[in-house]
Structure formats: structure tokens, C-alpha cells
Amino acid sequence: MHNLLLFFTRYSHWLLFIVLETVSGVLLFQYNSYQGSVWFSSANYVVGRVYQADASIRSFFSLKRVNEELTLRNFYLEREVDELRTKYADLTHDTTTQERTGIEYLKRFKLVPAKVVSNTLNRPNNLMTIDKGADDGVKPDMGVACGNGVVGVVYQVSSHYSVVIPVLNVASSHISCAIRGRGYFGYLIWDGRDPGYAYVNDIPRHAKFKRGEWVETSGYSSIFPHGVLAGQIEKVYNSPDGLSYRLKVKLSTDFGNLRDVYVISETGTDERKQLLESANDLQEQKSR
Amino acid sequence: MMINTLWRLLWFVVLCLTQVLVCNQIHLFGYATPLLYVYFVISFARNYPKWAILLWSFALGLCVDLFTNTPGLSAASLTLIGALQPYLLELFVPRDSVETLPASAAMLGKSKFAILASILVTIFCLVYFALEAFTFFNWQNWLLCAGGSTLLTLLLILSLETVRKS
Numbered sequence: 001m002h003n004l005l006l007f008f009t010r011y012s013h014w015l016l017f018i019v020l021e022t023v024s025g026v027l028l029f030q031y032n033s034y035q036g037s038v039w040f041s042s043a044n045y046v047v048g049r050v051y052q053a054d055a056s057i058r059s060f061f062s063l064k065r066v067n068e069e070l071t072l073r074n075f076y077l078e079r080e081v082d083e084l085r086t087k088y089a090d091l092t093h094d095t096t097t098q099e100r101t102g103i104e105y106l107k108r109f110k111l112v113p114a115k116v117v118s119n120t121l122n123r124p125n126n127l128m129t130i131d132k133g134a135d136d137g138v139k140p141d142m143g144v145a146c147g148n149g150v151v152g153v154v155y156q157v158s159s160h161y162s163v164v165i166p167v168l169n170v171a172s173s174h175i176s177c178a179i180r181g182r183g184y185f186g187y188l189i190w191d192g193r194d195p196g197y198a199y200v201n202d203i204p205r206h207a208k209f210k211r212g213e214w215v216e217t218s219g220y221s222s223i224f225p226h227g228v229l230a231g232q233i234e235k236v237y238n239s240p241d242g243l244s245y246r247l248k249v250k251l252s253t254d255f256g257n258l259r260d261v262y263v264i265s266e267t268g269t270d271e272r273k274q275l276l277e278s279a280n281d282l283q284e285q286k287s288r
Numbered sequence: 289m290m291i292n293t294l295w296r297l298l299w300f301v302v303l304c305l306t307q308v309l310v311c312n313q314i315h316l317f318g319y320a321t322p323l324l325y326v327y328f329v330i331s332f333a334r335n336y337p338k339w340a341i342l343l344w345s346f347a348l349g350l351c352v353d354l355f356t357n358t359p360g361l362s363a364a365s366l367t368l369i370g371a372l373q374p375y376l377l378e379l380f381v382p383r384d385s386v387e388t389l390p391a392s393a394a395m396l397g398k399s400k401f402a403i404l405a406s407i408l409v410t411i412f413c414l415v416y417f418a419l420e421a422f423t424f425f426n427w428q429n430w431l432l433c434a435g436g437s438t439l440l441t442l443l444l445i446l447s448l449e450t451v452r453k454s
Contacts, residue, residue, distance in 0.1 A: 012339060013337075013338035013339045013342060013371075014371075016339050016342050016343070017342055017367065017370075017371045020342055020343075020346045020363070020367045021364055021367055021368070023346075023360075023363075024346070024349070024350075024360040024361075024363040024364035024367060025360060025364060026360070027353075027359040027360030027363065028358075028359065028360030028361055028364060028419065029360075044354055047354045047355055050305070050308075050309075050355075051355070054309050118355070120312075120356070122315045122318065122321075123420075127357040129357075163357060
């Protein structure tokens with residue numbers, strides 16, 4: 001007994017070393033699963049505050065560029081709306097429907113504006129922190145977008161901050177995308193290399209499209225509504241199994257210069273999710 | 289003792305903030321990121337209680353991790369360095385030196401300190417990027433990241449040490 005005690009006092013630091021390494025190991029591997037604790041992330045209150053202070057200083061110096069970009073995008077969108085409106089009026093001789101349906105469509109979404117307080121680009125599994133949390137109505141699995149296009153999906157939420165998995169994450173929750181005006185859809189994934197480009201897999205071989213066409217969210221998943229911009233088709237490859245196309249897409253969102261984003265909560269997605277879940281349950285029961 | 293601990297705490301906060309707000313934004317050639325906070329562990333004095341070194345390094349690692357959303361990554365690698373530091377330092381101290389000799393270039397001599405720092409930083413970077421690469425293995429990338437970061441970190445530590453000496 002005495003010897004055992006002597007042994008422990010002598011090598012206590014090695015025991016401590018093993019304990020600390022085990023704790024780190026558990027943290028390291030547990031965080032990869034969805035149940036990781038918010039406390040150990042940048043959504044933690046103190047960390048969030050430090051990042052917020054840092055981001056407010058940085059954003060001050062990049063405001064001009066962001067402004068220019070948004071003005072340009074606003075201009076394009078305005079032209080587009082204008083053109084569509086005239087075309088629609090030409091066809092239907094009704095100049096007010098577009099406004100009515102437009103407002104109806106927007107009513108379905110609640111947008112929570114947020115600021116990015118920390119962001120990385122160089123890791124294979126990038127994460128981003130925004131300054132809105134559960135108190136502002138943000139919940140996990142909500143979509144996040146910015147003026148230029150999709151950003152990502154909310155992953156963890158604390159009361160004032162949230163961690164977002166952006167498109168630039170190898171393990172990202174593959175966002176369902178479609179080619180604008182064509183309807184063929186696939187999943188947006190990132191390969192961990194260039195933060196300016198992502199890929200859309202599973203576009204069928206018989207699909208017809210051209211390079212330079214736009215890719216947008218399909219609205220099939222309950223996360224993003226239809227028509228949020230993702231990027232522009234730059235190259236077309238064959239998938240490894242030769243059964244589908246793989247598109248290289250130039251992302252419309254500039255992740256290196258991201259400050260203002262908004263979290264999209266669609267009223268009615270809960271209903272859709274429930275329906276999907278009950279359908280899955282039914283299928284499971286049948287297969288048994 | 290109390291004053292010493294307070295100074296160490298301040299040094300802890302300064303290094304942690306420098307790391308997450310400045311150093312983590314640097315990606316030279318897309319590979320090299322200075323991991324300056326290892327400096328905190330390298331500079332522990334001789335005969336500083338080993339358990340305290342371990343706790344300090346674990347705490348600093350965890351703090352940096354909270355900011356980068358990688359809980360456990362720096363904590364694991366920095367605790368390892370905390371465990372190795374006292375044994376390595378013992379190899380470099382001159383025979384007839386004081387019991388509580390601080391590990392600095394002024395006390396050990398420039399070349400000895402540089403060797404000590406480079407061994408610890410190399411081990412740290414290798415372990416850090418190996419753990420990070422667990423989910424995404426690519427050994428060339430791993431070597432480039434570890435090598436680049438080691439060089440950059442050493443450069444920073446040695447220049448800081450020179451400034452402190454003068």
C-alpha cells in the first residue's frame with residue numbers, strides 16, 4: 001500500500017498527463033458528431049464577444065468594398081425584375097400580379113440579419129460564427145445566405161451566437177441545388193481546396209445546359225427556399241462512375257469578405273419536415 | 289510567487305489573443321500558420337512543478353481551441369509539449385546553474401535555446417497537424433503545413449527572444 005502511494009506521488013504528473021490527454025481526445029472526437037457541446041465552440045459567450053469586437057474593427061475597413069459589391073448586385077437584380085415585369089405584362093396584360101405574388105412569396109420567410117464575427121477559409125472543415133442565437137429565433141438546420149448567395153447551414157446555437165457550417169466545409173450538409181431555368185438538380189459539395197469554387201454532383205447525363213449558366217438552390221430541402229444563388233457553371237466533368245455530370249461552380253459568395261448575412265427561417269418547413277419523417281417511418285415499417 | 293503567477297496569467301491572455309486574432313489570420317503560401325502560443329510552454333523555468341506546467345498548457349490549448357472551433361486539438365498537442373518540456377530543458381541547462389533557471393536565450397545561450405525551441409516546436413507542429421488531418425488525410429499537405437508552420441513559429445519565437453534580451 002505504502003509503495004503504491006509512493007508510486008502515485010512520484011508519477012502523479014504522468015497520471016495528470018494521461019488524464020488531460022484523454023479529456024482532449026474525447027473532446028476532439030466527440031465534437032465531430034452532431035451532439036458536440038456549444039460551450040466548447042466559438043458560440044460560447046466570451047469567445048463570441050472577443051470575436052465580435054475584432055470583427056467590428058475589421059468590417060470598418062472593408063465596408064467600402066462590400067457596399068460596392070451590393071450596389072452592383074442590386075443594380076443587376078433591379079434590371080432583371082424590370083425586364084421580367086415587362087415581359088409578364090406583355091403576355092398577360094396584367095401589371096399588378098407580379099407584385100401581389102411577390103409579396104405573398106416573401107411572406108413565407110422570416111429573415112434574421114446577422115453579422116459574421118469569425119470565419120476561416122484555409123481548413124478542410126471551415127466553420128463560421130455569427131452574432132445571432134436562439135434568443136433571436138435562430139435554430140439549428142436553418143439556412144444562411146448573404147446578398148450574393150448561399151452561405152451555409154446553422155450547426156450549433158447558443159443564446160446569442162451560432163456556429164454555421166458554410167459551403168466551404170468538406171463535411172458540409174450537402175445543399176440541394178438546381179440549374180436555373182432547367183430544373184436538373186444535384187448536391188453542392190466542396191473539395192477542400194480553392195475557396196472560390198465548389199462542385200455540383202449527380203446532374204443526370206441527359207440534362208442540357210451551357211457553361212456560364214447559374215446554379216441556385218432547388219428548394220427541395222427544407223433548409224433553403226427556391227432560387228437562392230449558389231454560383232455560375234465554369235466547367236463540366238464526368239462523374240467517376242460515368243453515370244452523371246459533375247459541375248465545377250464558381251461560387252457567387254465571396255467567403256473571404258463576408259460580413260452581413262441573414263438566417264432564413266421558412267414558416268411551414270416544420271410541417272414539411274414532419275411529413276417527410278412520417279413518410280420515412282411508414283416506409284421503414286413496411287420494409288420490416 | 290503571487291506576482292509571478294499574475295504575470296504568467298497576463299502573458300497567457302496576451303499570447304492567446306495574439307494567436308487567435310493575429311496569427312490565425314496568417315496563412316503564408318496557404319500552408320504556414322505561426323503557432324506562437326507554444327512559446328508560453330517553452331519558457332517555463334527549471335524545476336517549475338510538472339503538474340502545473342501540464343495544467344497551464346492544457347488550459348492555453350483549450351482556450352485557443354474554443355476560438356478555432358477545434359476543441360481538443362491544440363489542448364492535446366500542447367499538453368504533450370508541456371509533458372516533454374521539463375525533461376528536454378534538463379538536457380540543456382549548464383551543470384552549475386541555479387535551481388529555478390528560466391528557459392530563455394539570455395540564460396541558456398542563444399544556440400542552446402534555439403535548439404530547445406526548435407525541437408519542441410517541431411514536435412508540436414507535427415502532432416498538431418497530424419491530429420488536424422485525422423479527418424482529411426493527405427500526407428504531403430501535412431508535411432508542408434507542419435514544416436512551414438514550424439519555420440514561421442521558430443522565426444517569431446527567436447525574434448521575440450532577441451527583443452526580450454535587449
